[in-house]
Amino acid sequence: MGTPDFTAHYCHGCSKNRVAFVFSVPGRCEKKENKPLFGQTGRNLDVALKWLSDHSSKDFHSPDRYQYRITNSFNEPIFREISNGRSEPSTAQVISQDNVQRVIGELENMEVVILAGKKAQRLSEESAFMQWADKSGVRVVLHWHTSAQALVSKYSRVGKANKAAERQHERIQQWAKDLLKKIQQEDS
16 A cells, blocks of 8 residues: 655555545644654544445545545644644634645645644635635535544534443544535535
């Protein structure tokens, strides 16, 4: 499948996958390991990708996140200890034209781009980004982030299991089901 190229904010993925994920920003773990989505958010994505690859191998060939193109809405690591208590980029940082062009460049040759979370979704409000997507025939899908906090917030009523880890697993599967439904709606 090929070895992915990594930075703290980017993974090229394998050439046969045409699905890309855009998350918010690299944090402490990503900076330390020089890989995107290195912590719990990435492990949650792996659980979702396992379900997606079992149910839609057409779009999701692998349960391994690093087989997909991954980037972030902002490329410089931000976490509380180095960013005056912030853990997210500012809107101005995300929508700056240089940043939007960087994201577009990193998403070349993709067919489906999943903007995961509010910061990543700000890109869909930028005309340059949407013009590129329209011109390239890229399907842009807006979806929730896979952080534990976002999953609990969105899917608080999902998960009947007694153990917290099992409830979280059920939330991740619901995230995956909802994503697949959005992609299938785009296809029709």
